[in-house]
Amino acid sequence: MATSKLFSPLSIRDMTLKNRVVVAPMHQYSAVDGLPNDWHLMNAGRFAAGGAGLVIIESTKVERRGCGTVGDLGLWRDDQAEAFRRITSFIRSCGSVPAIQLGHSGRKARSERPWEGGRPLLENPGIADWEDWQPIGPSAVGDSPAAIPRPLAREEIPHVIDAWGRAAARADAAGFDMVEIHAAHGFLIHQFLSPKANQRNDDYGGSDTNRMRFAVEVVEAVRANFPANKPVFMRFSAADGAGWEIENSVALAKLVKEKGVDVIDCSSGGIQGAVNTAAIDYGYQVPYAEKIRSEAEIMTMAVGLIVKAHQAEAILQAGQADLIALARELLHNPNWALQAALDLGIDQPFDLVPDQARWWLEKRAQVTRKLTPPDASVR
Template sequence: MDSAEIIQMNDRHLFSPFVFRDQKLRNRIVISPMCQYVATEGMANDWHEIHLGKFAQGGAGLVMTEATAVTRDGRISHGDLGIWSDDHVPGLKRICDFISAQGAVPGIQLSHAGRKGSAQRPWHGNGPLLQEDLDLRGERSWQVMAPSAVPVDTHWHTPHAMTAAELEGLAGQWEQAALRAAAAGFRVAEIHCAHGYLLHQFLSPVTNLRGDAYGGDIAGRMRYPLEIVSRVRRVWPAGLPLFVRISAVDGAEDTGWDLEDSVLFARELAKAGADVVDCSSGGLLRPAMLGTKVRAFPGYQVPYAEKIRREAAVQTMAVGLIYEPAQADGIVRAGQADLIAIGREALWNPNWPMRAAQELGHDIFPDIGMSYAFHLSRREKLMKSLKSTSPQSACG
């Protein structure tokens, strides 16, 4: 059975459009947020525009920015993108305009690093900012905050436990960041509630030791992340989708957050206005993949997306070592997830969607610009001609 026959059997596949609220993705391929650590004071620059723009040219349906800080002190490092000021909007708008012009949908991941902030860029050590970072690069550390005064590790900065007034003030800054994102032209927003960053820190009993309404049992620990989702949804345009990225399991063995907790959380996220739950894992402790529950293998996080989709009745996105087109297509066809996010594979081949379309028997040309389509259509004809006239074909 060839690819065309398989496609006719099931009209829900990797290249079927995905419609949610007033938005339509041309396919179900999403470029996952990938931190670049090259911004200055949160400003988008040429690197970000070309980095993200080439994925739109390559045929992806949705292109997401890296984690973009809602406050200056909410960055992971000095190199993170930011959206805490109106000054950030013009640079981000240029990126949105270009992505949209290529037929893709621009998305932004809104984030606050919490206790994992004030960190070195990965190639400078990936640890906390130290005196040597100030001496060598002028990168000064800052006071980080978190649900409780629990540091990432013994040598990391001890965070300030957030007060009730700080919780309220930060919620307002999430709202302002969402308004700026809409003004810049983003058509999908994702709230980062995974990988050990601030909102994930509220969820886990490992990092949330609070005795007030924002701690204690699972309802208390979910309270602040759900408030943020509700408040962003309130100001985010009604016709635009809202994603939430979660770590479906902490990777902290039996002391942290597990998949059953994530199913419960996903149900509440849907009530708060989330349209898609982006299912990742780990990141709360160091190393990021601590614990056997997060052992990596191809498609290792797909079961999280499948269970949450089925039991919480919410649309999900699968991510993590999904790199073969047939693998991605099979996940969508089987109803394990609605969207497929790829990251490092897209860095290796920004035209991965074109490769996938070709391998799965779809027409690649409607999803790319005419400049590419013109040349690639001629290349395809030439390659077919060469195959038909090759010595091997003649001898066969």
């Protein structure tokens, strides 16, 4: 099939992707002191070697106090940027493009890992810089009533915004070709956007324009510190069921597009209760990507229970999105892109994977395409 959109290249600024299969950011909760280690190399590496065009490293924090858990990655120090270099060069060596999501947990900081329960840490379990890890937020409104953040003073806000800019510069130095600003899932930027979490009465709260000010200034800081030839994506909770609706996201998309954001990654939920991963149907967030794409006239990425090649292809063919991101399906099969290429009948599917696998898989296919596949009775 020569006309597949999923397997056609895409260029955004100077970044060229070999296909539209994107590894969505997936937190590993496995860093020590914000530093990536062998786990992160292996994890990003298996997706890059599996044929995805773009690998987005998980939400990596721009400030120490922005860490959600003890295992969060960080880019608030230069040694952290240095430690990412072998990951970016490995991803690139597989023919994929390295990208990173920048985030700040705000009031959701200082929590247990999900598999430990995900609750706010209310007492110090022995962390040396516990006091530096105080959750902050736009207002003293907690995600949980047990964990009320310290509201940021007006004069502190520019410093937090600067931290995004510095982290973006480090992401560039580490070799990332794209940064994604995490403005979704109830984390700090989303907290400012939300009329529930943001009850400020200065120029960062109140009206829609004021609540969007923090997000827009983060974009300005990132753009000022990240090369103009490299794209910037932004992840939205396109609708959160708690006062932020798709129309608000369309308005914000128009604003940030003017400031140099290239793609909106369309997720949902997270400001009240869990992120909407307990979804009701396959492709449940695709309508958000479609609406933002058509009304804000900006490229979008669809994510959320996209699991089959033909499903992904149909989303792109219908003009609902420009890119397809997958998370849990890639945990199930890191070679999903290769499988999708086979399912769609793409020419030279094994060119997607590095020579170490490509050569053998091509040879095997020359033999097996003449055979009848074994049925369940064959041992």
